[in-house]
Structure formats: structure tokens, C-alpha cells
Amino acid sequence: MKQFTSNPFYKFILFPIGQMLVFILGASLALSLFIILLAFLFRSNVTDFDLVERTLLILPQVLINGITIGFVYATIALGYTMVYGVLEFINFSHSEIFMVGGIVGVELMAYFDHTGALQTMNQYVVIGLAILLGMVISGSLAVTIERIAYKPLRGAPRLVPLISAIGMSFFLQDAVRLILSLTTGEFNVILPNFGTFDEFLILAVPGIENPLRFQIKSILLVGVTVIMLVGLNYLVNGTKVGKAIRAVAQDRPSASLMGINVNLIISITFLIGGALGGAAGVLFAIKATRLDPFVGFFPGLKAFTAAVLGGIGNLTGALLGGLILGLLESFGASYLSIFTNGAFGAEYKDILAFAILIIVLIIRPSGLLGQTVAQKA
């Protein structure tokens, strides 16, 4: 057994993917059972259609949507949680790093469109280039912000860098708005129309009446995030830099006594977190198709919530928290109006998601996979 678990293929490929599958299946199953139970309970209250039947009919699609958005939240949440793990500080400008990544990616695609190259290029190459550019720009932006706005405040009381981060967030929003208005005169950036991403892959499953419909962009989004999460897992658990990141997170003074350049490791942490945020931004842009300089706020807030829900500072927790939040949101959006007979529409999905967050945090203040402070010390 020991030999098997120390096999790198198992440790860095099978294990993280297995873990994701367990999280997806576990969270999906729990929420599905819960909603089906509710449907049976309220069946007699609804007269014009069969509630159970309706619930089951849309359930697969609801799960797919939830998992897709959940992976986006998880990828952003990793940026929050990595920085928190190392500095015990919430980088509130991370939502703007995400936004910048998205806008840079879309602008690149718009540039290809403008030069006419877009229609002749392979669509996956275009997406790949956009994600890469988003990662590079967002990663370097995160490192720069850390150097300018956080590093000089490292000895200061905790509230001070937090305020600096919020200020940075506003600064970035308006800076991007200024740049966009100077260059294009338009605050919105719109994804050019290309490729086959809006089409559906249809999978007929025996026993289910409606075939499952996967939008190609959803598959792309999940695929890319899974690759990135596996890569991150390898980086953190399998490399020397990763070990140094964990050491700095656990005990910064001791880490410096080991000969670890703590400032460099902190920069690398921001680089990784920012790059993940940038990639998530591009993926989000492909899904949302329309971005503006303020688009980062809600996904950022939700990803932060996901990080807290999973246990901030814990990488696996960010993944779990993101998936749960995405699923909750998707369930809220689809079922609230059905169950309340239209009294509460899909726009109340956030209330449902955050109400559940509050309940979870009352029961487990350190998050689902977090440790209590006493254990950590």
C-alpha cells in the first residue's frame, strides 16, 4: 500500500482527480437527495404539475451548471486561500486581478477578430493563448500589487493591509475603466463570436428521458480548471518550491532560518494565485461573453465565500467550498421559483446560497475542512 501511495502517478494525478470526483459526487448527491425529499414533501401543495417529476427532469442540467460555475469559484478561491495561508491576510484586490485577466483575454480575442485571424485559427489555440496571456498579466499584476501595496505594510496591524487591498481594488477598477475608455471608448468588452462553444454535446443516457446536454464551453471550462488544479496540487505537494510555500505558511521566521527567501516565496504565492485568478477570468469571460471593469466584484466575493466555507488557508477546502457554492447557486436559480410557485425567482439564489453559508459557519466557524486556531498553534 505504501509503495502504491508514494507512486507519483497516484499521488499527483489519480489522487487529486479522485478527490475532485468524490467532492462532486458527494455534494451533488447530498443536494439532489435533499431537493427530491423536498419535492415529495411539497408535492400535494402544487396542483398544476407534478413537482417530483419536474424536479427530476431538470436535475441533471442543474447539476452540470452548478459544477461548471463551482469550478470557476474554486479556481478564484484558491488565490484567496493561498495568500491567506501564507500571510494570514485577505487579498481583496484578487477579484480585480480576476477581472483584469478576463478583460485581457477577451481583448486578445477581439484583436485576433479585428485582424481577421480569428476565423482561420483553431478555436482551442485561441482560447489557450487567451488563457496564457490572462495568466501572465494577472500573475505579474498580483506580484506588483504585493510589492507596492502590501509588502511595505507587513509589520503593520492587520487592518492596515486589508484597507490597502480594498483601496487597490477600487484603484484597479477605475484604472481599467480609464484605460478602456481611452483606448476603445467603451466600458464593456464583448467576446467576439467564434468557434463552436455555444453548441451542445448531447449524451443520451438509457433510463433518463431527456438526453444530457453539455455545452461545449462548460466542458472546456471544467477541463481547463481540472488541469490547473492537478498542476497546482503537484506544484504545492511535489516540488521544492511547494514545500517552501507550505513551510512559510506554517512558520515564517523558521522558514527564513532554513535559508528560504521568504519574500521570494511570498511573491511566488501571489504569482500562482494571480495566474489562477487570471485563467479563471478568461474562462468566466467565455461563459459570460460580456465583461466590464466591475465584473469581478460578485464572482470575487463568492469565491472568497467559497474559501471561507471550505476553511480558509486550506487548498482542498477552496475546491470543496467552490463546488458547494456553485451547486447551491444553481439549485437556487432553478428550483426557487418552482418550489415557491413563482413567489421567489432565480434572482434570490444568492440569498439561499449565503443563508446556507451562514448556517455552516455557525456550526463550523473554521469552515468545512478548516482547523480551529487552537489546533493550528
Place this chain on the structure above:
Amino acid sequence: MGKLLELTNVHSYYGHIHALKGISLHVDEGEIVTLIGSNGAGKSTTLRTISGMIHAREGKVILGGTNITQHEAHVIVGMGAGHVPEGRGIFPKLTVQENLDMGAYTINDPKLIKERMELVFELFPRLKERILQYGGTLSGGEQQMLAIGRGLMLNPRILMLDEPSMGLAPVLVDVIFDTIKKLNEQGTTILLVEQNALMALSIAHRGYVLQTGEIVLTDDAEKLKKNEMVQKSYLGIE
């Protein structure tokens, strides 16, 4: 025997608090030198100033002929000054093996790391039994062994130990001090900070007595042991 480490008129501060008020001391190659003094005398601060965790505002710290006063901590480690901090500072959520790997962070040769690790296990066989356990799950004594072992991974020219006996059962204190002596006999220079002045003076060659950030007395360890002031204040002999 040259001077391996030399501090000249070092002043260090924590914010506005003047913690070291002109410390001058030296450690020769092959020596065990101990700093004794009560709480808050500046013993730990002296070690922290040497290892670059805080920087002296005045004065000079010279290690092996190089002025390291303003060097960063991670650079000083690479120059051969190992520091085992007070409270051990092991990584609770890394395994024993990973903790030792961290100690060898600046070494890139896996074979050398393995060799050094074997030496550490020879010194502390207990660590080998716990190799895959998390640092945080070890007992206090084992954690101290791990902290010292980790400090040895770079084969430092000088090993600075801060309160290695703190919180340990008497039998373990003996084990730790025997190990320190053994290390010194194998050629490692030791700078030892201890509350347990009697133990420290019994293995050290020389000692310095610190009081509120200043050195008030220095002599051979044997003579310090017999000094009336030291006996009264630090050895509990009236």
C-alpha cells in the same frame, strides 16, 4: 583558533525598545560559548541579531571575516550560521522527513541530503522511527531533537541553540546536552543560550552573563560557576 563570530558594540531594538545596549562578544572556532541571564536580558535577541531575524542599528556582526550585520536571514544561514530558535519552530504540518528536507533547503544534491539525514538519525534514532509523522504530533523532546537535527542538515560552522532544555523532562535534558557536547567534539562550534545556567556552564568553555541588554561579566565557564554573583543570581546558591 580564529574568531569565527564576533559582535562589536551591537545595539538592537524592537520598535522603540532598546533591547541590546552595546553587546560585544566573540566565539572562537571549536568552542562552546554560553550566554546566561534572566528573562528579558537579551539572550534570544542576541541570537536573533546574529542570524539576521532582526538587524542591529549600531555595531557590527562578523561571521568568518564577513560583515553580516545587514544581511537577510536566509543569506546568513547559507554562510554557515545555523539557528535553532526558542520554542523549536518546527513545521507542525510537515513530516519529520520534510522538516529535515527544509533544513537542507539550500542544498541541491539529493545524495548529500540523504547522507546528512543519516547522520541526524544516527544522533537521534528516535527521529527515524517517526520519519513519516507530522512534526506537530511529536513529543516536546522529539521536537527539540528534530529542531536540532534540522539545524545540522546544513552542517553549519556555528550552531546557535536557544533554550534547548525548555519544557523538557530532566532525563531528556541530559540527552540533549550530551548531544551538544558530542557535536562540539566532532567539530561544530556552539553558541548556547540557556536558562539552566548550571547545565550550560558545565559543558561550555566560556560564558557571558547578560543583564538588561548588556554584558556584565565574562569568563571561563569553570570560573563563572564559582563566581559569587553568578552563584547567587543564576545558580540558586546562597
